[in-house]
Amino acid sequence: MEQQPLERLRHNASKCRDLAGSAMTSAARDVLTGLAEQYEEKLVALEATKETRHRRPAFKWPLI
DSSP, rough: OOHHHHHHHHHHHHHHHHHHHHHHSEEEEEEHHHHHHHHHHHHHOOOOOOHHTOOOOSOOOOOO
């Protein structure tokens, strides 16, 4: 897994949170906060799959 998608998700979530903080309407704030939460959920899911993929195999098969 590349590091770039994880960094991009972090950046997008952060940017949405920043924009939500300066949003002029509550509807815009809600939309941007929702987007930030979606990015964060995807980030958590990708990080979890990344951690499980690097596990060591249960058996070490000899090469013949």
